[in-house]
Amino acid sequence: MRSDLPTFADIRDAAQRIAPYAVQTPLLEHNALNTRTGGRILIKPEVLQRTGSFKFRGALNRLLLIPEGERRHGVVAFSSGNHAQGVAAAAGILGVPSVIVMPSDAPRAKVNGTRELGAEVVFYDRFTDDREKIALGICSERAATLVRPFDDPWVVAGQGTIGLELAQSAAARGIVLDAVLAPAGGGGMVSGVALALSAESPTTEIFSVEPENFDGMRRSLTEGRPTRAPGGAVSVADSLMALVPGDIPFSVARERLASGLVVSDSALLRAVSYAAKQLKLIVEPGGAAGLAALLSGAFDARGKTVAVVLSGGNCDFETVARACAEIVDP
Amino acid sequence: MRSDLPTFADIRDAAQRIAPYAVQTPLLEHNALNTRTGGRILIKPEVLQRTGSFKFRGALNRLLLIPEGERRHGVVAFSSGNHAQGVAAAAGILGVPSVIVMPSDAPRAKVNGTRELGAEVVFYDRFTDDREKIALGICSERAATLVRPFDDPWVVAGQGTIGLELAQSAAARGIVLDAVLAPAGGGGMVSGVALALSAESPTTEIFSVEPENFDGMRRSLTEGRPTRAPGGAVSVADSLMALVPGDIPFSVARERLASGLVVSDSALLRAVSYAAKQLKLIVEPGGAAGLAALLSGAFDARGKTVAVVLSGGNCDFETVARACAEIVDP
Numbered sequence: 001m002r003s004d005l006p007t008f009a010d011i012r013d014a015a016q017r018i019a020p021y022a023v024q025t026p027l028l029e030h031n032a033l034n035t036r037t038g039g040r041i042l043i044k045p046e047v048l049q050r051t052g053s054f055k056f057r058g059a060l061n062r063l064l065l066i067p068e069g070e071r072r073h074g075v076v077a078f079s080s081g082n083h084a085q086g087v088a089a090a091a092g093i094l095g096v097p098s099v100i101v102m103p104s105d106a107p108r109a110k111v112n113g114t115r116e117l118g119a120e121v122v123f124y125d126r127f128t129d130d131r132e133k134i135a136l137g138i139c140s141e142r143a144a145t146l147v148r149p150f151d152d153p154w155v156v157a158g159q160g161t162i163g164l165e166l167a168q169s170a171a172a173r174g175i176v177l178d179a180v181l182a183p184a185g186g187g188g189m190v191s192g193v194a195l196a197l198s199a200e201s202p203t204t205e206i207f208s209v210e211p212e213n214f215d216g217m218r219r220s221l222t223e224g225r226p227t228r229a230p231g232g233a234v235s236v237a238d239s240l241m242a243l244v245p246g247d248i249p250f251s252v253a254r255e256r257l258a259s260g261l262v263v264s265d266s267a268l269l270r271a272v273s274y275a276a277k278q279l280k281l282i283v284e285p286g287g288a289a290g291l292a293a294l295l296s297g298a299f300d301a302r303g304k305t306v307a308v309v310l311s312g313g314n315c316d317f318e319t320v321a322r323a324c325a326e327i328v329d330p
Numbered sequence: 331m332r333s334d335l336p337t338f339a340d341i342r343d344a345a346q347r348i349a350p351y352a353v354q355t356p357l358l359e360h361n362a363l364n365t366r367t368g369g370r371i372l373i374k375p376e377v378l379q380r381t382g383s384f385k386f387r388g389a390l391n392r393l394l395l396i397p398e399g400e401r402r403h404g405v406v407a408f409s410s411g412n413h414a415q416g417v418a419a420a421a422g423i424l425g426v427p428s429v430i431v432m433p434s435d436a437p438r439a440k441v442n443g444t445r446e447l448g449a450e451v452v453f454y455d456r457f458t459d460d461r462e463k464i465a466l467g468i469c470s471e472r473a474a475t476l477v478r479p480f481d482d483p484w485v486v487a488g489q490g491t492i493g494l495e496l497a498q499s500a501a502a503r504g505i506v507l508d509a510v511l512a513p514a515g516g517g518g519m520v521s522g523v524a525l526a527l528s529a530e531s532p533t534t535e536i537f538s539v540e541p542e543n544f545d546g547m548r549r550s551l552t553e554g555r556p557t558r559a560p561g562g563a564v565s566v567a568d569s570l571m572a573l574v575p576g577d578i579p580f581s582v583a584r585e586r587l588a589s590g591l592v593v594s595d596s597a598l599l600r601a602v603s604y605a606a607k608q609l610k611l612i613v614e615p616g617g618a619a620g621l622a623a624l625l626s627g628a629f630d631a632r633g634k635t636v637a638v639v640l641s642g643g644n645c646d647f648e649t650v651a652r653a654c655a656e657i658v659d660p
Binding site: 025026029030045047050089276277282313317320321324325 | 353356358359360361375377378380382419606607609610611612613643647648650651654655
């Protein structure tokens with residue numbers, strides 16, 4: 001067992017630390033979704049979180065834990081988008097400079113969003129460059145701190161505050177959660193959620209949801225060790241394209257996740273369309289993975305009480321419009 | 331003074347009555363909106379309410395107050411929009427039949443949506459028929475109860491639960507509201523909100539927001555008596571096209587509203603685009619009137635703490651897509 005893994009106490013501390021800045025997102029229920037799935041579905045809309053995704057939680061927690069003398073040299077992150085905005089926003093709040101290393105084909109909404117938050121954006125080529133090397137180069141030039149998107153105990157603890165809120169909101173309403181579905185890219189969020197619920201609601205089963213061909217968490221859980229997904233084809237879920245979970249997220253998740261679920265691109269777009277038309281929420285394809293698992297039947301919710309994390313809403317609006325036009329009756 | 335006006339106690343009773351079925355919508359805050367307006371803006375997203383609009387609150391409260399012996403004969407409403415769905419959903423919950431009188435050229439989606447909630451739809455000809463007469467005819471045939479969209483004390487009390495929740499959520503977070511902005515069609519909601527806040531937060535100023543040419547509430551407040559707006563051109567806000575406030579809503583509102591604000595169609599569409607892109611919420615043009623007042627400067631929020639009711643999200647998705655395409659940077 002690694003010695004640098006986050007604990008439940010780290011999540012409780014993170015919740016206190018980020019409370020002055022982060023949104024405690026509500027727990028929503030939609031009757032039509034209950035009827036459709038045959039279960040009781042509770043939605044945790046992290047699209048309403050500051051910066052439009054849960055990533056702000058982990059980034060802010062991490063930045064607050066950098067000693068002040070180091071923090072003023074700034075922070076660097078590599079990210080396709082939501083982590084970038086989380087780090088940029090957290091840096092802005094703390095008044096420190098931030099540099100974000102982004103793929104040159106990142107969605108416009110995410111690039112613009114990151115710049116508007118005050119970050120400097122450095123592009124790399126997804127197919128030829130090593131983004132981590134670029135980011136580490138900038139760090140050593142400026143004595144800045146690298147903020148990893150998921151393979152970091154304090155980032156995992158920050159994302160885990162979602163699980164803590166889920167457990168507390170459910171308990172306050174007398175609800176016992178049978179399951180929680182959460183999207184997984186590098187696994188930072190789903191592992192943090194699992195860590196929180198294993199302490200606060202140990203009977204709740206946690207499931208990661210990933211796009212086809214990018215199901216590193218599912219494969220790793222099955223194999224019992226970090227296992228690479230094939231990748232290859234581009235997924236509509238740009239935020240979930242990590243091929244293998246981070247070491248720290250996987251170490252936390254392996255004993256705490258029930259199993260990993262997989263959804264197709266068309267199921268993701270159907271969930272995006274459903275969220276916009278029925279739930280009145282803008283959700284990016286990756287953020288809708290849990291909902292896609294419910295609507296597609298990848299997870300059978302009949303007779304169960306299930307919380308779903310809608311993790312982010314930062315796609316270009318055209319993506320939502322296209323999904324809604326193609327899938328008229330989601 | 332009329333003797334059939336709702337009181338604050340009616341709102342408190344309504345809140346208890348509808349609690350098992352209605353969503354207590356959260357109070358959301360978005361940093362970008364604070365920065366843009368120079369104030370502290372709190373959003374009450376009734377788009378997340380059951381049926382996608384606040385109308386469910388008033389309809390359910392009204393139906394629950396029909397004595398059971400009468401209720402089983404069913405309810406009748408005339409509406410092609412949010413009130414229709416509110417009444418149909420409330421009737422479905424209570425297991426009573428509902429008839430909705432709709433124009434024969436109503437969009438299929440709205441007809442189907444109302445039918446899916448279990449209502450019987452009766453069509454009328456928009457140009458030759460009197461919808462109220464048709465509805466009253468059905469009521470007398472079946473001994474059913476007519477549920478008016480706003481000119482009813484219990485409907486106003488039901489909508490007023492929004493104001494009660496606003497006051498309670500704000501107080502729980504130590505927030506003092508300087509102002510509340512709410513869309514007005516017939517005025518049932520804004521008057522109920524004003525009634526609740528006049529009791530719970532008497533220093534808060536309440537403003538109705540209406541589309542140009544459909545500013546019956548603003549004119550009535552200025553004149554001190556129900557005064558018709560010119561109407562004429564069709565507004566993008568199909569839910570706010572009443573020309574004159576209801577007698578009961580106006581009687582409640584006249585002493586309790588600070589004044590009435592007016593926004594243009596383009597300001598409404600800008601607010602729809604802003605809500606989708608920045609707030610990640612699908613809001614119909616009429617539902618976005620309060621936000622439009624903030625973004626257009628019709629209400630100057632600088633230095634103020636202002637709550638805005640986003641009252642509904644039941645437009646065709648294409649309306650949102652068009653607004654987002656036309657107004658790229660809202």
